Amino acid sequence: MNRTRTFKHLRAAGASMAAIGLIIAAVPAQAGGVTAGTLIENTAIASFDDGSGARTINSNTVQVRVDELLDVTLTSLDPGPVAARPGEAVLVFELTNPGNGPEAYRLTANPAVAGNDFDTSVLAIAIDSNGNGTYEPGVDAILPAPQTTAELAPDAGLRIFVIVEVPASVSDGAQSSVELTATAVTGTGAPGTIFAGQGSGGGDAVVGTTTASALARGELVAGVVSVALTKAVALRDPFGGSEAVPGSIATFTITANVTGSGSVAGLVVTDAIPAGTRYVPGSLTLDSAGLSDADDSDAGSASDAGGVRVALGTVSGGTSHAISFAVVIEE
């Protein structure tokens, strides 16, 4: 009787001890899997009656260490091709460590991709140090060569800026790609390749399904805006013809044609009153709407001395404006 009661206590104690053992061995759960270096230990507990009473025994404990999985992902974060003018442009990427151990990655940017209309030159690779998604010179750290990130914890990500220079000679609409490659510093190769003893946590490092190397492309589209001015004249002489004689009225039309991607800002068209002619007051128009001659709040001003001046402001590519004014040929 006494023996049976003791056995039940033992059984209960055994079960609760096993549960406590499980909690002590708790392991951080993460998407990349069990942390590299974790020791997995398995023990079986047997209880039985051997004819002389109840007993409990344990098996030996077997141990397996979890090794480090080397993996990487790299994605372009630009929603589409980046519109760029000659000068600096920034491409944005995201790097993550989907493995189970901390790992650093080497970055290489290649601007000479087959099929480019033009190649940019890579000025720098920088890390988004303050995590705000915008490249801020002086705030975001530029990586010195050979560009290598700090170690990334498992499941952690990093935003990377690739700063390139678009050459001045590009034509509007020309396209260029830049390829960024990220490779795990511990090693890369076919999935399953083992780097013995180089895993974080003391075990091996094993290349995962991503081959521990990833490539992503950033795309640029050159946006070049041009302004062309053309001038036409229509003559009306006092006799109903179109001779240029004293008394003839010459109506000039200046067309400002803006082409390309993007816009020009602060576009001002000026023209002098030709020698031997007089400006016809009130004849200044912009897109057929009259403008006052005085230098006031509207877009235009005109006088014999100052000539014609029309401020068009910001004009986007694909727009044209017509400015017209009349002069009379002097006697």
Next chain:
Amino acid sequence: MKGFHLRMLAAVAGALLPLAPLAAQDASPISLVGDVKAVKTITEADGTTRTELVAPAAIVPGDRLVFGTDYANNGAEAVTGFTVTNPLPAAVRLAPDADPALEVSVDGGKSWGRLADLTVPQPDGTTRPATHGDVTHVRWVIASIAPGEKGRLTYPAIIR
């Protein structure tokens, strides 16, 4: 009685901590030897695949292991009520191809049953069917082992 109970608890705690030496006890007629093997998939030259059980090496999350326990009755008498309980290490989960008749627990060993019959409580008070990832313990119960009889118990696991 209470004092005796506490002493017994202490003795059991000493025996169950991992890697602690087994507490001195009377020779047991049952021997219990554990091992672990890794499941490696080998692709043959002709493209077919086969699996092999090998000593674990380069184990990473997603890999399969098979934990085994060999038991033998080395005594002169039959052993009855033989129950082997195996808590699953936290870093593994029971593999989906485990024997469906295997007796498991999803609540830390408090209750047992076949996985298909067990449920897990949800935070909103409802329950959902238990999955392989919920299993905390596996258990085998053998009514009687004759003298000289031996056997092997295994369960498959996947590294989380």
